[in-house]
Amino acid sequence: MEDTVLVTGCAGFIGSAVAEALLARGERVAGIDNFNAYYEPQLKRDRVARRIDPAYRVVEIDLADRSALSSLMQALRPVRIVHLAAQAGVRYSFENPHAYIDSNVAGFVNLLEAARTAGNVRHVVYASSSSVYGANTKQPFSIDDPVDRPISLYAATKRANELMAQVYAMQFGLRCTGLRYFTVYGPWGRPDMAPLKFARAIFEGRPIEIYGEGDMRRDFTYIDDIVDGTLRALDETSRFDPVPHRVYNLGNHRPEELLHFVEVLEREIGKPAKRVFKPMQAGDVRSTAADIDATIGDLGWKPTTNIDVGLGAMVTWLRAYYGYDGRPSRRAMA
Ligand SMILES: NC(=O)c1ccc[n+]([C@@H]2O[C@H](COP(=O)([O-])OP(=O)(O)OC[C@H]3O[C@@H](n4cnc5c(N)ncnc54)[C@H](O)[C@@H]3O)[C@@H](O)[C@H]2O)c1
Structure with missing residues (x-):
């Protein structure tokens, strides 16, 4: 199986x-995930069940299980890795810090070590986050900006990943590419993030809590654009750097006012939102905007989906999946 791509966090x-x-x-893919209960495990199972394919193998494993990960890597011998498994979420890192250390710090080292010792891994593409820009005030955020002022443990673990990847690239020549994703949304999205949380509350007539008193801007980025950027990063093998590690922003570079985002949702859903304004929350930043010059230059990547199209697709999926269209929900166990 020389040509298997390993995707972590495949659910x-x-x-x-x-x-x-x-x-x-047409690639052969091995996916790993621990299907943890940070949010609805059923949604994770349903995502995986979307694709039944003889070229796809899914293994339930925890990144923190060093020996299981290492054995799996020896058995699969992947040449390329897309590492997306992590404990995500900014706010939850104040409640359960250890989950971030186990999955994002120990888990990341386990992955790099398993990749290094397996011997034939040529490229590790891994998820970083726009949260590494932390308390920076200069906008848009550029990959050349200093990123040493994180304001959440989540952000600190993502920055730690970049530093660890730098070491493996420098000391072992392991080619690594880090992608700083900016607020991703779309069909099959995350129920703990504002786009889905807001949409479900509007459908169900529940109030939505709008933080920062509504004065927030986010570089919402559509999932198809993110996938395109991730594959471009994986495919980019032409450059040669003395230390083969680069980091890119994958963001929309057109920040949206949060309140405009809510208006588009109301229009797509056909119901008004019950807005409840709240102050900023710990760990949140008021505005995120990506400078994507380097991403355009090196990867030829530019996002193409505006929020009207993207939220339209998300709402269509939500209607069917949760049964908001009056038909039976498509959730496997619902
Ligand atoms: N979605 C966003 O807006 C966004 C923004 C910035 C960065 N990121 C990063 O992108 C990556 C993917 O994010 P996502 O939105 O798909 O999150 P997600 O939570 O939907 O996916 C992560 C997956 O990893 C799995 N996982 C977590 N810990 C694991 C462990 N120890 N072992 C095995 N599997 C484990 C989870 O079960 C989950 O299925 C993450 O690294 C996240 O931090 C996401």
């Missing part, structure tokens, strides 16, 4: 979409 929002895109272009 996650981005991982399931990346695995699907790789399979669609």
